[in-house]
Amino acid sequence: MEIRTLCLGILALGDATGYEIKKMVAEGSFSFFSEASYGSIYPALTKLTEEKLIDCRAEQQEKRPDKKVYSLTPDGRKVLEKALTKDPGPDRNRSEFLAALLFAEAVAPTRVSDLILDRIEQHDEKITELSALLDYNSPDSASNFVIEYGIAIQKAAKKFLTTHKDRLR
């Protein structure tokens, strides 16, 4: 997904500043399946505003710099709808852990079980973190669906590692 569509989509869920978009992507319910940096978000918002796909209103705040709050325009909504008719591309996963595992077997085999044990712990942390994002007020929302999907994946990964951790000796 291009940053453009990501911004459009997030704004379809509610108005937001660039900072808030970044936060959702880095810490919120988007964090485990999306990434974007300021260097891509801000230019995207500027360009989308020029194209009238989003609106920008400056909200004054006492003793703080103005907030630039962006919201989707009807045109932007159309463009988003159009983008969503296309098949989503395949997932792109990068795992330093799996690469390290593969390489460690070749050059530092004693490292392998450390790697796996650490990773199992990290899954527990991630599961706790994701569970905290669940919203019990709207149990059947897409947001909860996506978070529970994330939890299911984390649990499956943990289970695989726990079951097979002694295989690589």
Place this chain on the structure above:
Amino acid sequence: MEIRTLCLGILALGDATGYEIKKMVAEGSFSFFSEASYGSIYPALTKLTEEKLIDCRAEQQEKRPDKKVYSLTPDGRKVLEKALTKDPGPDRNRSEFLAALLFAEAVAPTRVSDLILDRIEQHDEKITELSALLDYNSPDSASNFVIEYGIAIQKAAKKFLTTHKDRLR
């Protein structure tokens, strides 16, 4: 994982050309947890060669351009071992599917179940694809471990979607 380390690690598993590295990353057992393009692989190989971390020998071939076969040097091996002592960073996953699901609920709710049904099929394809990569001659290799990990994740994702597909109506 930096491209540099990725190249070093792949060469630790055996000599290879830039083309072969790209192929492993795009189609082989690395395909579901790593990515890299020619534009990053070739410059990385050139730089690593300059730094004497890898060697390059030109293999002549009849009627084809020379193959540049790269191999890890003892120095390169040391650098790789060092890199592997560091904790691997967290996985980075990008899923257009999950983003589309979240956005579709807001702007095109009828699209949601299509998205999920298509995705379930794609998981079946991916499972078949990964299974074909398994090497039955070395059942306990790290390579098979990683592929089976991938299969386990695909199955878990498929199961989640199958179980919960009717929740978002």
Place this chain on the structure above:
DNA sequence: CCACAATATATCAATTTGATAGTAACGGTA
């Protein structure tokens, strides 16, 4: 026989990252 895939190297504009900078309030702690 032809179009297309595979083998192989390589480049490049456009995008994206990751780090950093600036500014101000708030919270904890010494």
Place this chain on the structure above:
DNA sequence: TACCGTTACTATCAAATTGATATATTGTGG
């Protein structure tokens, strides 16, 4: 009270990376 780290906000930029494309030859299915 002074200091320090964090949160809130916008913004930039060098460096890394992508994705597409070019070039050239052989092998292969229709």
